[in-house]
Each structure stands twice: as C-alpha cells, then as structure tokens.
Amino acid sequence: MxxxxxxxxxxxxxxxxxxxxxxxxxxxxxxxxxxxxxxxxxxxxxxxxxxxxxxxxxxxTDFSNLFARGRCPDYFHYGKCSQLCSFCWRWWIFSQTTSGRPLTDPPRSWTSTTPTSCWRAWRASTWSCPTNLNLWKQVRTEETESSRPVIEWISIGSVFVLMEQLTLKKMREIIGWPDGEGDGIFSPGGAISNMYSVMIARYKFFPEVKTKGMTAAPRLVLFTSEHSHYSIKKASAALGFGTENLILLSTDERGRVIPADLEAKVIDAKARGCVPMFVNATAGSTVYGAFDPIHEIADICEKYNMWLHVDGAWGGGLLMSRKHRHKLCGVERANSVTWNPHKMMGVPLQCSAILVRERGVLSGCNSMCAGYLFQPDKQYDVSYDTGDKAIQCGRHVDIFKFWLMWKAKGTIGFEQHIDKCLDLSHYLYTKIKGREGYQMVFDGEPQHTNVCFWYLPPGIRDMPDGQEKREKLHKVAPKIKALMMESGTTMVGYQPQGDKVNFFRMVISNPAATRSDIDFLTDEIERLGQDL
Incomplete structure (x- = not known):
C-alpha cells in the first residue's frame, strides 16, 4: 500500500x-x-x-504492524493529526449535551468512531476528485533503453480507486480466498451489498436475464434465515423474484440456521418445479448476533449447485481477530461476502463492501459500456475504471476514511478493538446471567457482542407465568429506555423477537467502554426499573 x-x-x-x-x-x-x-x-x-x-x-504500508509500531495506545489514536484536526475533535468530544455530559462519555456511547477516520471522512466529502498534477502518484514503472523509469500519472480520483482495489484485495485475503483473488466494490451500505450478491448470482446462472428480463429464467427461489436482515427480502422484491419466492429457514434456539431444514426445503422447491439458486448465510444476525454454520450450508450449496452468500455486515469484523474468526469458519467457501467496516470496526458511515470470489462476474452483471463516461482508450490501464461495475454512477469516497483508519490502527489495532468489545460483552453476560431480576433470552453465551436479556422489576418477579406477566414485562424495556433518554445517562436498544416480548439487546462496539461502564449500566437499569 x-x-x-x-x-x-x-x-x-x-x-x-x-x-x-x-x-x-x-x-x-x-x-x-x-x-x-x-x-x-x-x-x-x-x-x-x-x-x-x-x-x-x-x-x-504493512497493515499488520502499524498499530504495533507505537502510535497512541489509547482509544483515540491521534498519531500525527494536525492541530486543526485535534482542535475539531476536541471540540466534538467536549461538547455538552442537554444533560451536561460530554457527547462521547462512555456510559452513553456504546458505539464509536476514531478521530483519524472522522476527519478524513469530512475531508473526502468536500473533495470533488479533480485532476491535478500536484496530486500525483507513481503507479507503474518499466525499464526503457536508458534504464530510466517511465512514470504513469493519475488523477486524485484514480488514487482513491487504487486505495479501494488494494484494500479490497487485502479483505479477500483475510476471508481466505487464495492470493486475495476475486473482485469487489464499496457500496452505500449492507443492504445494497446484499442486493449486489443476489444480482450477481442471477447473472452467473442466467446471464440472459440482463437483456431479456426475468422471462428468460425459470421460477427462481432464494433461501435465508428467519432471523436474517430484511435486506434479503427487499432484494427479492426489488429484483423481480417476489417475496413469495424467498424461503425462510428455521433456526435453533440460538438463532442459527438448521442445515437439515435448508436441504429439505431445497428438495421441496425442486419438486414444485422451482430452481433453487441462492442461499444467504448470516454471520452475526441483527438481534441475537448468531453465526450460521457456513461449512454445512456450503456442502448443501455445492450439492445442489446454488450460490452461497455470507452476510457478514455485522459479524465480518471478527475476521480481524485470531481469537474469534473461527465463528466464520467456512466463509472462504462462499461465492460472495458482505462486510461492513462501519459496524464492528468503527469506520464512520457509510463503508460497506461486497466481495466476490470469481473475477469478472461483477463487471459482467453491471457493465453497460457507456463509452462517453468510461472511455476504453485512456492512457492508463482501464481495468482500474471501476465505475461501470457499480449499480450507481457517482460514488462517495468511502475507501478514504477506511484506508487511513487502517493505516493508523493497523490490523493489530482492529484485532484489539474487536477483542476488547467481545470481552466486555462476556463480562456483561457473566454479570447478569445469575443475577436476581435478570433473565437471558436464550441459554448459552452469545456468539457476538449482542447480549439479550429481560429485566424483571420487583413488582412482577413473583407473578405466576401467564399472559398478565407477559403484558407487563413487554412494557418494561421501553419504559426504562425512555427514562434513560430523559435522564441522559445511557441508552440501550430493545425489541421483540418472534413470540418473545420486548427485551434489551445490549451491543458493544466501542473499545473505550470499560467494565465500570457495564456496572453503571446494570445499576442504572435497576435504579430506573425499581418502581415499575
């Protein structure tokens, strides 16, 4: 790099x-x-x-050891930020809220970004990527008769393209694809990345759909977990498959897909004259933080010739951790992967990548050969022209903040970030699993930082199980969250799931949080819920 x-x-x-x-x-x-x-x-x-x-x-730049070389070891990795950057960041973190607390006071901020990345995100947003020879960079050299190098000059926009290509290659290496081969692009978010995967799969199996439409294909069906992100269903509707042709897969009590249910439903779909085409495996589900068994799902996809996509929007960041990457075991067998650095890795919105194992299929799916924009006779290698691979035309410079953040933290820095967040979640889980007034939504330690639990105020703890208790418990989490917001101390999300009434879903992605912050959280829940 x-x-x-x-x-x-x-x-x-x-x-x-x-x-x-x-x-x-x-x-x-x-x-x-x-x-x-x-x-x-x-x-x-x-x-x-x-x-x-x-x-x-x-x-x-060797991403693997930059953090270890000794830039600031604390959460705010200032490095060599300019005085202006430092001033802007200090102004931000010490700005007061209506409750008089700093904006990033850890007890009320469970997610985070870094000043390095925030500053570059703002700067990239203000650039229009002009061609300017004062912003030059050598990208290729070759020997001439005089043994002097020939320099290729590129515009600043092309520098961002190179950043994107090199970073995507590194991400593919981390997934486990040989030599980082394949393709990919940054998109406006995980929902669009997941939509890309469905589009690419359809093009791979039925390329004539690109020109003739869905009439050129049989009745295609897709499969995804009943706990998967709604973007898969949205893609089914938007791309003309229809939501009725998206088959939901049953999960176990932890929210993981049951492989036997997938195979049974594939066989049933074939018996009805449908063509099973696409399976989405979730790596870090939204609510439970569950990781589907990718190896078992990949076996079924290979057996029935289906495209395997892994939605790692939330859980993909665990690939940066040697301690936790085993939770995505088998991801290297996927045909495509969604990975959102703006989630677990703390990069500012938006920063989402769709990564494809086979080179060429992404371009083939989306390219329209608009010669008036993507001229084939440029003075440089036109394979660096990535614009025609995207479904949009103009694109935000999402790579800049991520690339510079990776330079500042290094792979080791991201690993420490992720490991600390998961350690804090483990601490919360062990603290409340046997504590009076708390009840876990499912048995066993969470796979990700999602800790799901009910808090039962003293007034309903001794009530017999039944509809009345469920109705009262359903109102507890929303009321406590409202009181948290009014007091300005902290905030935790809640939601129902299936037949389960509202429960708290505590998610940690901020490595600045500490165990004392977790202690504060539980004390605050108990204080606010005491009289409910």
Missing part, C-alpha cells in the same frame, strides 16, 4: 506558481504551467527519495 503525502496527510498541496490575481479557472487551467511542472519533475529520477521532503517520499 502507499501513502498520500507521506505521514502528514493533512498537508494542503499548493501550486508552485504564484497566484497573483488570477481567477480560479485561470489558476487551475494554465496548460503551459502544468506541462513545465511535469517536465521538471520527470527530468529527475522520481524513485530517488533521498533529497525529498519526508511528506512526499514513497512509503510502503
């Missing part, structure tokens, strides 16, 4: 020519000035870094 502007990424690049009173267009479109500057730089051996300002030296 390479860096932009060396370590000082906040440096503002300026033209070497004096501006005087030139207007904006004149300053930025002086062709003679650009050619002269280009020739001047090309006359030197640009690979020689010895006489260069350190900010402009070529650097190679």
């Amino acid at each position: 390479f860096g932009i502007g060396g370590d000082d990424s906040n440096h503002s690049f300026q033209s070497s020519a004096p501006c005087n009173n030139l207007g904006f267009l004149q300053k930025n479109n002086n062709l003679e000035e650009k050619i002269s500057s280009f020739k001047e730089r090309s006359s030197k051996d640009l690979l020689d870094n010895s006489d260069r300002d350190s900010r402009f030296r070529r650097t190679e």
Whole structure:
C-alpha cells in the first residue's frame, strides 16, 4: 500500500506558481504551467527519495504492524493529526449535551468512531476528485533503453480507486480466498451489498436475464434465515423474484440456521418445479448476533449447485481477530461476502463492501459500456475504471476514511478493538446471567457482542407465568429506555423477537467502554426499573 503525502496527510498541496490575481479557472487551467511542472519533475529520477521532503517520499504500508509500531495506545489514536484536526475533535468530544455530559462519555456511547477516520471522512466529502498534477502518484514503472523509469500519472480520483482495489484485495485475503483473488466494490451500505450478491448470482446462472428480463429464467427461489436482515427480502422484491419466492429457514434456539431444514426445503422447491439458486448465510444476525454454520450450508450449496452468500455486515469484523474468526469458519467457501467496516470496526458511515470470489462476474452483471463516461482508450490501464461495475454512477469516497483508519490502527489495532468489545460483552453476560431480576433470552453465551436479556422489576418477579406477566414485562424495556433518554445517562436498544416480548439487546462496539461502564449500566437499569 502507499501513502498520500507521506505521514502528514493533512498537508494542503499548493501550486508552485504564484497566484497573483488570477481567477480560479485561470489558476487551475494554465496548460503551459502544468506541462513545465511535469517536465521538471520527470527530468529527475522520481524513485530517488533521498533529497525529498519526508511528506512526499514513497512509503510502503504493512497493515499488520502499524498499530504495533507505537502510535497512541489509547482509544483515540491521534498519531500525527494536525492541530486543526485535534482542535475539531476536541471540540466534538467536549461538547455538552442537554444533560451536561460530554457527547462521547462512555456510559452513553456504546458505539464509536476514531478521530483519524472522522476527519478524513469530512475531508473526502468536500473533495470533488479533480485532476491535478500536484496530486500525483507513481503507479507503474518499466525499464526503457536508458534504464530510466517511465512514470504513469493519475488523477486524485484514480488514487482513491487504487486505495479501494488494494484494500479490497487485502479483505479477500483475510476471508481466505487464495492470493486475495476475486473482485469487489464499496457500496452505500449492507443492504445494497446484499442486493449486489443476489444480482450477481442471477447473472452467473442466467446471464440472459440482463437483456431479456426475468422471462428468460425459470421460477427462481432464494433461501435465508428467519432471523436474517430484511435486506434479503427487499432484494427479492426489488429484483423481480417476489417475496413469495424467498424461503425462510428455521433456526435453533440460538438463532442459527438448521442445515437439515435448508436441504429439505431445497428438495421441496425442486419438486414444485422451482430452481433453487441462492442461499444467504448470516454471520452475526441483527438481534441475537448468531453465526450460521457456513461449512454445512456450503456442502448443501455445492450439492445442489446454488450460490452461497455470507452476510457478514455485522459479524465480518471478527475476521480481524485470531481469537474469534473461527465463528466464520467456512466463509472462504462462499461465492460472495458482505462486510461492513462501519459496524464492528468503527469506520464512520457509510463503508460497506461486497466481495466476490470469481473475477469478472461483477463487471459482467453491471457493465453497460457507456463509452462517453468510461472511455476504453485512456492512457492508463482501464481495468482500474471501476465505475461501470457499480449499480450507481457517482460514488462517495468511502475507501478514504477506511484506508487511513487502517493505516493508523493497523490490523493489530482492529484485532484489539474487536477483542476488547467481545470481552466486555462476556463480562456483561457473566454479570447478569445469575443475577436476581435478570433473565437471558436464550441459554448459552452469545456468539457476538449482542447480549439479550429481560429485566424483571420487583413488582412482577413473583407473578405466576401467564399472559398478565407477559403484558407487563413487554412494557418494561421501553419504559426504562425512555427514562434513560430523559435522564441522559445511557441508552440501550430493545425489541421483540418472534413470540418473545420486548427485551434489551445490549451491543458493544466501542473499545473505550470499560467494565465500570457495564456496572453503571446494570445499576442504572435497576435504579430506573425499581418502581415499575
């Protein structure tokens, strides 16, 4: 990987020519000035870094050890943020709420981002990706007769494309695909990434649908967990399959798909004349944080020639942890994977990737060969033109914040982030599983940071089980959350699930939280629920 502007990424690049009173267009479109500057730089051996300002030296980034090299070990990895960045972040974290508490006071913030990533997210949002030779980068060299390197120059937009391609390759390596081969793209969110997976699967098996529509295909059916994210159902509706052709799979008491139920329903669908095409396995379900058994599901997909997609929007971050990645065992057998760094890894919204094991199918599915936008005769390798692979045209620079955050934290930093959050969830689980007034929604330790439980106030603990107790318990979590919001101390989500009444779903993705914050949470629940 390479860096932009060396370590000082906040440096503002300026033209070497004096501006005087030139207007904006004149300053930025002086062709003679650009050619002269280009020739001047090309006359030197640009690979020689010895006489260069350190900010402009070529650097190679090894994601695996940057965090270990000793930038700030605390939660706010400031590194070498500029004074302006530090000022903006300090202003943010010390801003007061209506309750007089700082915005990021840990007891009320169970999810998080880092200042490095937030600052770059804002900066990327203000850029329009202009072509500017002052923002140059060497991307390829080759030897000539004079043994001097030939430099390819790219616009700043192409730099972001390179960041995206290199980062996606690293993510595919972490999944377990050989040499990081495959394809992928960043999308506006996990719902769109999941939709990509259904589109790609359909194109792979029935490519004529792209031109002829759904009439060119038989009745196709999709399969997903009854606990899966609603985006799979939305994709079924939006892409013309119909929600009736999305078959829900039964789960065990922990919320994991039962493989035998999948095979039985595949056989039944075939008997009805349908064509089973796509199976979604969830890695970290929304409510229970459950991980479906991917290996067993992959066996069935191979047996019946179906596309296997793993929705790791929530749980994909665990691949960064050597301690917890076993929960996604078998993910390397998937045909596609959704992975949202903006969830467990703390990257600011939006940052979601769809990763595909087979190269070419993503482009084949979405490419419209719009030559007026994606010219085939550019001076550089047009395989770096990723625009035609996306279902949208213009795209936000989502990669910039993630790439720089990865540089700041390193893979080890992400691993420590994830391990700490899961350790805190384990602490909460062990604290309340035998505590008076608490009841777990399902037996056994949660697989992810989702800790689901009921709090039973003293007034209903001794009531006999029945409809009256259920009705009263159903109102407890919403009332306690409302009191939390009014007092401004903390906030925990709640929801029903199936035939279960409202329960608390505590999710931790903020490594700044501590065990004392967990203690505060339980004390606050008990304080606010005492008289209910």
